[in-house]
Amino acid sequence: MANYAVIDNETVINTIVADSVEVAQEVTGKTCIEYTDEAPLGINWYWDATADAYIQPSPHTGWIYNYESKVWEAPTPMPEVEGKFYNWNDETRSWDEFTPEA
Numbered sequence: 691m692a693n694y695a696v697i698d699n700e701t702v703i704n705t706i707v708a709d710s711v712e713v714a715q716e717v718t719g720k721t722c723i724e725y726t727d728e729a730p731l732g733i734n735w736y737w738d739a740t741a742d743a744y745i746q747p748s749p750h751t752g753w754i755y756n757y758e759s760k761v762w763e764a765p766t767p768m769p770e771v772e773g774k775f776y777n778w779n780d781e782t783r784s785w786d787e788f789t790p791e792a
Contacts, residue, residue, distance in 0.1 A: 694707070697722065701736055705731075705733075750764070752764075
């Protein structure tokens with residue numbers, strides 16, 4: 691038995707355990723792609739056939755997926771100021787300074 695992601699419009703909509711990809715696709719009526727614990731995935735992750743990888747949804751509006759490092763990156767780098775902390779602001783698409791709670 692193997693684990694398969696059930697894909698619809700390049701998005702993982704479910705998972706299934708089946709004897710083969712053919713059985714998984716017959717049962718679901720959808721494209722199914724095997725996955726492993728070494729290459730995990732989640733519901734609403736995207737299947738990118740070009741990268742041959744599952745990509746988790748962007749954590750914020752406007753972020754760009756870096757295929758080389760396999761992480762989402764902000765369109766502008768976070769400021770690096772010693773002793774200061776920043777959160778991404780989706781509305782302004784910029785970094786806002788904040789003070790952590792003690």
